[in-house]
Amino acid sequence: MATASGGGEFVDKFPDEAAVIKASFLIAFVSLGIGAFFGLVQALHRTNVLRVIDSADYYTMLTGHGVLLAIVFTIFFLCGVFHWAVARSLDRPAESALFSWAWVGLMTTGAVLATIAILGGFVPNLGMSADVLFTFYAPLQAHPVFYIGLAMFIVGTWLSGADWFLSYRAWRQDHPDERIPLQTFMVLTTMIMWYISTLGVAVSVVFFLIPWSLGLIESVNPLLTRTLFWYFGHPIVYFWLMPAYLLWYTVLPKLAGGRLFSDPLARVVFLLFLLLSTPVGIHHQYLDPGIAEGFKFIAMTNTMFLLLPSLLTAFTVVASVEHGARQRGGKGYLRWLGALPWRDPAFTGMALAGAMFAAGGFSGMINAGMNINYLIHNTLWVPGHFHLTVGTAVALTMMAGSYWLVPQVTGTKLYSRPIGLLQVIMWFVGMVFMSNAMHRAGLAGIPRRTAEPQYQNFEFLTPIGSIFELRVQIALGGTLLFLSVVLFLFNILLTSLGEESDRPVDSHLPEPLSGPEGSPRILDNLAMWTGIAAVLVVLAYTLPLAGIIQNGGGLFGGGLPVPATVSAGFDLVLTTVTSAFNTLWGVVA
């Protein structure tokens, strides 16, 4: 953050970038509105409170909810934040505004195509549908337009990353010896992780699903496309999370009245995510036949080490916030909490999002536990978990961050702080109701992704409370969450329509307490870290993929079965090497 902007607001200094960011945010927020509405209908439908759709249409809505919120909203918002962060921290505009609009255009076209294919499911005579949910597991098949839209969207994100790398390269020519500014470092490491991980879904969609949906190939290998999905499906979790982390590290301390505690540690955390995000995807497949236990064990160890950067983040962020509180006159072991700016919706929203992320982290540790996972796999526990993580740590941070970021790109003051404050608190309370009930319902065995969680042959039992009470909590929580989104969109809309102000928000970001000077320069060696990340991916995935292709009937399925050949001895060696490697990296960090 060596180049915190001197005079001039972002929108005045970088008008082209501000326009690109505004467009990205607009698409993100429209998707948020539609996705949240679908969420409300689902929460009321599956709890039997209010039914306005057929149960068969529930899955069309669920697909829309997942794709619009977890892909379109989060990633468009990420693009806006990253575009802002790169221009701000490098203190230079993008190399070509036309190129920036090209990726916005390509991503938007892709998102619109995928959405049309999904919404087609509501019109039976149209012959177009994509009721395949967010995970689109083959052999469930969507209309080709859905896969083509997805592919265009992903390519668009690749171009957005290229935009930021081009800015960095140009900056580097002018500043040959400087450390990469922290925010740009965060953007670049996140994008490298994204390039590595989207390779999986790109192969799955382009080589298998598009030709198959067009009828060019007859079948696919279901376990292969599923594994390729999860190769991408877990790193995308960190792709959602990294813009939130960027805001927690570089903006939240300032909002709290202080500054970031440690710049080097922030770099270490982002590098750990780059290294460990991808070779863990098989932990979503603990219950899959056709994958040897050794590979699941490797994914499990990597996953556990992935707790480390999040635990380090908890320390650094809390320490930075405490420093801010003490700067504001806070005293005592815990009394300093009272000195924080709780009336500021940007601060309060991010702080509540962080607190909820801790709860989500704990339920995630259960998911990651290879054997205890059997109890909750594919139950309502799982959406309970990720509504705390992507649904709150990410979504609430993005909404709260908007109260500080949007004025910087519109040049207008936030319409209402009290409404903003009410909105973030409402989200938190709504999520407390919905998520705790979902977790408990999962422990009772109630499955996820179903329109009718009542069955003929048996009843679900819960040790504490009642199933009725869980339903009421889910319906109530879902309603509060939807109202919170309405308040948010209303507040942002009126903000953007407001009068221009000379100083819409205090946008200055102070330097960290410990700067990057003392940290080893090797942290900035992006090529080396990319190489190590690639090696870890090769170690974790080559053998499982080979086994799946060989034993599961070849690349396209449908062939003759071949007996399992991957030897247990090889498993053991690989497990030992990888976990030793992880331990080593854990210690180095």
Next chain:
Amino acid sequence: MEIHAYEKLWLALALVLIVGFIGTITYGAAGAGIDMIDDKGGTVDPATLDQHPKFGDPGIERNGENSYDVYVVARQFVFEPGTTEPLRVPAGSTVTFHVTAADVIHGFEVVGTNANTMAIPGQVAEFTVEFGEPGEYGMLCNEYCGSGHHVMEGKIVVMEQEEFDSWYEQQQAQGEAEN
């Protein structure tokens, strides 16, 4: 690189926690012998499932004293056996399940237990369950499998040994008569 003392302590505690988690899971797998779903069930050709010696007519088969194999096919939107007629097992028995899917990916969950697996076309999930007292369990599909996903359910009936034996003999006799 300068690291604050509290930061070091936190880092150490975080590593202890992580290693502890891995330790308990390793103990669960190696010490307590909690079995994982893996590739031991082998593969089948989903296109010719109907001609398969086991999955062509799925159900229960005795393979030793108190020990049984159960073959289950999941397809849109039924379990065979389980949905149209309950899956019957004797009390106090050890049952090895072999579960596969005929069309799309399904889930197989015995409600309220940790007997839970994915059913993937072409793959066979194999796991072993100990059944105790007589009673009934619900089973359901916990992976979205199409517009009728929510009706895909079934029942497991744990029967008294004698009751089961007479039912089983009757089944065998019927099977032979049909052949």
